[in-house]
Amino acid sequence: MLDIKDLKVSYGAVEALKGISLHVDDGEIVSLIGANGAGKTTTLHTITGLVPAQSGSITFNGHDLLATKSGKIVTLGMAHIPEGRHVFTRMTVQENLEMGAFSLKDQSGVGKGLERAFEYFPRLKERRNQLAGTLSGGEQQMVAMGRALMSNPTTILMDEPSMGLSPLLVKDIFSIITMLHAKGITILLVEQNAKMALSIADRAYVLETGRITMEGDANDLLHDEKVRRAYLGA
Template sequence: MLSIKDLHVHYGAIHAIKGVSLEVNDGEIVSLIGANGAGKTTILHTISGLVKATTGEITYNGVNLRTTAPNKIIDLGMAHVPEGRHVFSRMTVLENLRMGAFTLKNTEQYKQNLETVFKSFPRLKERAKQLAGTLSGGEQQMLATGRALMANPKILLMDEPSMGLSPILVKEIFRIIETLHEKGITILLVEQNAKVALSISTRAYVLETGSIAMSGNAQALLEDDRVRKAYLGV
């Protein structure tokens, strides 16, 4: 279980996260929705250790993530698919996937994971030798997701997977997220596309300027008037 208690994060003088608490239980898809600049990405970065918290508690299965080095977080079974994909564009698709499995010592396991990823994303297999920078946005999102899966994560942090993608691709990516969830991977999803995110989630949190404004059952939030007005454009 991932648990955040009273998290505060500052960027210099800017108080970006103001006392956020949230929980992600094993087997859930939890989405964190909110407008641009609400602090969604900051929360994910703080979980991964890329951004340092000012105060508060972040634990995953009892391990204090605030004192865990960012490159050790993956050993706990947590992988992060960053906003804007952040694939290694001057490296091939296969090299990117190999980097995803960087901490795997077992080559058999690596081969097995590679096969699983290629099965989920046949397009990546076709383009294995191609430089990641030459892929389309949708393919890069698949690569970033596949790369995270190479480490056998138990929980996946996904940051804006739908960003910049056509509606068809958004559907495709969310179908993939559901498949991953069915395979038993817990997912913390950050999305601006609140409607799609809520439709596949177990629970959700609504973030407004660094604080949790609402939270609860995803279906209930989808039907909530305030959420509908502010985030669903209805």
């Protein structure tokens, strides 16, 4: 389980997170929604050690993540799919995927990881020798997701997976997220497409200017009048 308590993060004099608390239980999809600048990406970056915390605690299956180096966190079973995909543009699709397996102690698992990635993303198998920088935005998102799977994680943090994609590709990406969940992977999903995020989640949190302002069953929030007005265009 991922458990965050009273987490505060500042960028100089600017308070990005003002004491947030949230938890993700094993096997859940939990969505974190909010406007630009609310602190969603900062939350994920702090979990994975890319941004230091000012105070509070983050534990993952009994491990103190604030005392764990970011390169070690992936070995605990957590993968992070960053906002903007961040593929290695001058490397092939397969080379990008193989980079996701750097933490595996037994490198014989790389082949199995590739099989798993290609099972979820058949299009990547067709383009395995193509430079990642020549792919479409949707295909690059598939590479980022496939790369995360290579470490055989139990938990995946996803940051804006639908950003910049056509509505059809958004549906494809969210279908894959639900497939991963069905396989038993726990997911913390940061997403501006609140309707899609809430429609597939078990629970959700609303983050506004560094504070959790609402939380609860995702379906309840999907039909909450305040959430609908603020995030669903209703």
